[in-house]
Amino acid sequence: MGCCASVSNAEDPTTPVRLDRARPVTNAFHNTVHKRLRKLNELDEITKVPFILIELTGEGDGEGEIEVTGKDEYGVYEALENFFVSTWGCEKLDPGDDSEDTKIPFCKGQYRWPGFSVQGDDGLNNLGKKTMEIIDFMCGHLSWTLAVVNGGNVGANRDVRETQLIFKAPHPMNLVAPHLMVELRSAGFVEVCADLDEEHGDILESLDEYFADRFQAERIEGHEDFCDRYYQAGDGAFKGIAGSLESNFGLLCTDVCDRITQWEGWSLVACNASNYGADGTYSEQQMIFRRDYHPLGDSKYVQVILNGLGNIEVNGKHIREIHSKLDGFLRRKWGCERAGQFHEGETMCRRYTWGNDLNMLLCTAEVVKFFELQGWEIQVASQQQVLEDGNWCQEQQLLFRPGRTEVGTIEPHVFFELYAGEGDPQYFEDEETTQVLGNQQLRIRCIGPGSDKGRVSPEIRSVMQEFQTFVEDYLGGEQTETDGEFESVYACNVFMCRGKFENNLAQWTMRLCDWMVDTLGWSFIVCSLCNMGEFGQNRLQQVIFRFDGDKRALPVSKSVNNAVQEYIDPEIFPSYWEYEEVLQQQVMQRVKACKAEEKEALQQLVDATFKRVLTRDRVPDDDAENDEEMPYRIEVVHAFRSEHARLQNLLCQVESDKEAPEESFSIKTSEVETLLSERLKQDESYLYHGTNPSSAMSILKTGFVLDHAGSATGTMYGAGVYLAECSSKSDEYGRDDGGNTYPSLLAMLICRSYVGNVHVVDSAGDHVPDARAGGFDCICGDREAKVGTYREFVFFDERQVYPEYAIIYRRQYDKMKVPDHMVVPTTGTTGRFWQMKAGDWKNVPPEVNKVLIQAMKDGDNEVAITLHGTEYIFNLHDKKGVNTRTGNKVPLRAPMVR
Template sequence: MQGENNMGKVSMMVINFMTNQCGWGLQLVDGGNLGRDGSIREQQIKFKAPHPLNLIAPHLMIELRQVGYVEINGANTDGIFDKLNGWLKQKWSASQIQADPQYCDLKFSTSSFKSRGSEGENNMGLRSMELVDFMTQQCSWTLITCNGGNFGLLGDKREQQLVFRCDDHVQHGEHHVMVEFRDQGYIEVNGLHDAQDVKSALDDYYIRQGCTHYTQGFFEKEPYCDLKYKTPGNFYFRSGSTNNLGKRTTELAHFMGNRGWKLMLCNGGSVTGQSGNSHPGCHVKREQQVKFTRARPGEPADLPLLMIEMRTVPTHLVGYQGFIEVNGPNTNGIYEKLGQYLQQTMLASPMGPQPYCDFLYGSDVFRLKECSTSSYDRRYNGYLNGESNFGRYCMRLCDFMVDHVGTWDLVVCNGNSMDTNFRVNKDDVRSVTGREQQLIFRYRPDGRNVFMADNNPSPAIGRPPLQAPAYWDQQCQQGKVGHMVVPATAEEKAWLQEVMDQFARKKSTRDRQGGPMAERFRVVSALRSEHPELWDKYANRRKAAIRSRQGSEPSTLVVPKTMDACRALRERCTHPTHGNPSNEAFLLHGSNPTSAMSILSTSFKVDFAGASVGTMFGPGVYMAESSSKSDEYARDENTGGSYDGLFALIFCRVVLGSSHVVVFFWLL
């Protein structure tokens, strides 16, 4: 049994719909394996912080399967399939094989995934980080999420799903470090070649806790990680399914944050050992991968974190107890607020601090169902491995922390399941599934905005708009769709960069609200709006401007400087026969992504003019030739999403006609 399934394929269908059609940002993909051999699969997909760039950014899922396969799902954006093909062959000696299109889009076989010994040692973390480095540093894709799972009778067949997004730039870090906790007595670290700034400090951190460098045995010729420690006996807490991996994770995240590395992801798994004639499910070995990325310049990495872990612990074949563990500092009184919420809505009972967590609650709201009513299935796959309400309470906690308290962002949601065995007679042992879900929130003292996709799309005009641009999509040229937002071509982005570079001035005006001026503005992503109805109105007004200037000399026109910056953009405003009699040009308008998307859909609204900084010349649409001037009004989205830090400029095609130039403006 090799565990082939279409969960990745179906997940990507959902991801593409939610991101590219609805504008929501993919945050996490979290899977789990249940049943005797892990063949009962679950997948949670979480979205957050809608942003305009989600509408165009493609995603790619790469799944590593320890049985010897690499499976890829997603579009072949910018030839990424060929790049992966070459890298996998060169790095992992992989060979492409026939893929079943119902399961994946591209498939490779490889013998590069290794495991050894009876303690669950494997090189999946090492291989994952090699792939992350290739995708981020060589292909400029952004790592969004990484999700692990275990299947097989012993849970020792690992699966790892990594999802990347193509933004034409790596948005939140090219450098990553993974620390893996293994409660058999080890800590493994991968990615240290990108983290020389923290390597010695991390080494000292664990040595001071009694850890020692692991010495490879005689038969361990090939290293499975960059650095490995043997932990002291009291480092991990184990009592049944209760453990302190959550506490160890938050401690490590605090340490790394103080050194400029942000917690990005974590995912857990469990490997089941067998001893004598015991039933699978005994001697569980826990694993937890914790991933960090280097914070961007000026970005705080040391903001407080809070982990909330929901767990069920089986007590007999159809019974269980529910618990909620909290780890992290009591930032801004969050323990009191959270405690009140848990007691009111999740029937929680305070149980106080514990050796394995900072505070523990008992809870009676978790519900687990059977996957099958068949007695054979329950005997084979165990009990309580069907539907649960963990997802429901997971989202309720998110709503409370993110929306109600309002100063926390969800960073991690990591689910896991493990079996507890009960002997029903001297010859028979049955397993019962326990659930776990870790949520980690990062403190965010400032507010946030939310972009929402347009719920009322523009209607199609049903006819070709007047003189539609030849480079538009055919559907828009014919007026068959109301509005399309498409990615700008690489050539168009280069044109925009020309204008940004030539008209940036190292000079601020009264509207720049503090902070140093940028040395350079870089175009990292661009969207082109194709709106037949708005274009039709624009083209008719352009005709009117031409009529109003009949008989006037072209030399009387005041031509914006931007027309000299880029020949290709100037040609778009110039008719091959009639030239540019309406004085058409491209000018800049600073905004934020939310407002920019609204403007693309409905055009400018003069009623909103000056809402943020006022109006010098009264109500109107304000444009600029200078990119540094427009930057004074540009803002980022500030949603807590991965696109924070990207500011919006609208590159507007305008008809100026005859202009009135103000040479001096005196305030009397």
């Protein structure tokens, strides 16, 4: 990237990088901007995780606008155009493009939207309902993953409503996972929007009961145009006005999150806060939940609100002494003073004040760092502008949940703040003139391992350097401030607006996401928008990323040829296939969500072939409990079956060309009698392949490609497609999609495979040439016979492998939730854990292991860790752990694999 020529402003000296006031775009700067946009196209050559941002603006009853920006992957722009024009009755507009003879584009897709509705003066509108319609379309139909919903209210009376929805790479669970929106309005109303299948519909009746009890709410009919269920809260349910010490709005929002996540599988995905009314009297909060079986389960939320006037609010139940720890942090480190507290039930609201000038980006990073050290994780964030004591100020809302242990490590996080700057009021009524905004800037703040001690980790040092290059080369910006380690500030002139509300902040937010994820490999966590100024015209976007280590890139398909290229004898199609368009050869492939009986059969199959045998291929799992290295079971959450005419034809061709072996090779899956086993032909077996969900669905579409086989894990026995007969072996390679996308939901392909004549080997090496020369159809690497672990099968002709099922599963570490016969001890070892000798050698918990491994990397000899309420000092050099209270010592043993 450093070799590329920078995009400078040399050809337009009238528009410098550091603008102290806004000015109209000149012809020279118009050309400069288009050159920048064309140069950015070179970054599109790499795509690991595509993003798309949709912004809805409700300007008045019957008046609205939609903008779309982001990469056009999987045909999403065409699909959205059809949806907006055909379903919503929108008019497509011309947003411009990267050529100089068009206006400067602020997005890639733009529509005039007549479907926004508003009624009365208490804030009732249909933006929440329309938001959920887009979520249902993007997730339920196109399988994209909802990442963020944010926005706010703008206009003199804060009655122009904006919502940004960010979606990222498709994930198969989106086709079946329901979403639910709850909107609280302190004017005294609760709204629910959800389109749920029958199996998930019972949550609506439970919500009726909850709102009646907690909010004394009465359900009101006749609001179907605005939401699916509408409630009027009882007197006194909402207390105080927005920003007052008496307000219980934040507490109520936290309560709703805690209540909904008590129902199995539901978690908070996004939240969006704003105020309504000219004086900001009323608070509004949208909370979007998804049934994604989040690994944190029903753990409770703690909400922290940072206010630009020096007020802090903390809401939540008393979990792991977090309130007392946070109280100590705020009072001792930040010099805060308590300003009161109250309880409603088990939930507490505590207020603080502090006199320092608020550096919101720094304070946000410091709060996240504090919670990371306690073993808590940030879930969502939201910003807004609020009116307190006659002053408008920025407010940041953060929600956290506790992880598996109290031992925390500071994962590398990057916090960006994009301030779009201030416009010239004389052009706000002119929607044709483009003005480049004044005083715009970019800020970056980082935290990471050792940052609590002032250390800069390699990941942080790298991203700070790379961001400077990105700003200079692609944005034409320049650095104005830096501490040299954790924070830098840059001036730029990329942000522009037309009229009061049309701007390009979303466009550059997506460009930053693409660059951080695709070029640097970081995971997008959350972003939040704050509309500041007299009518919300000064916009600020905060974006947070986390480095999750070496994550597998998600497959991207710009186009998939689903047409049948040649005639296929329909007699070869299985009798259980259901898609007529495949059977009639109108399309090549369709994927179907499995029926209950198929899911049950798949669960029986993976149960019967699951062995608690460890190998060094199993990596530590953050979701593991205590010192467990391996789950007791893998649980099928959902499954999908592929009906693929071409792959079925290729498999049948192989089977007809091959000479049947004299004796069938015994495979464990073939010994399990289920609905599936009845579908197999002679010499076919079901075998497993561990992967991540998005890759699994991509492989269902294309089949295996030998050029890609083994690319993620190596090739122990030679190049080929690697499959296993034990689900526990393939689970070693199972991954989630990363970036907080359905965390801890992993994938496994179940492949109908022609095994034929098998070449058995028990040592590593390239055995493919010998197998081919000997007329064998595949290789069996038999480590089970040699060392008691597993057998793997290597196919060097991909036609022999038909990936038929993709299961989405989770690991179950709680032995109380699995059948009794599966509760057995593990054998073998991964060699990846530090161990303590307490009687026998036992692994330290996963989070402790991460701390110790990080200490080894940092060269630390001693580490202080609180474990189950007791403080230990671990001496890595002497290999001893000391209980600081009793003085008792325990021997330590370092991991064999580092």
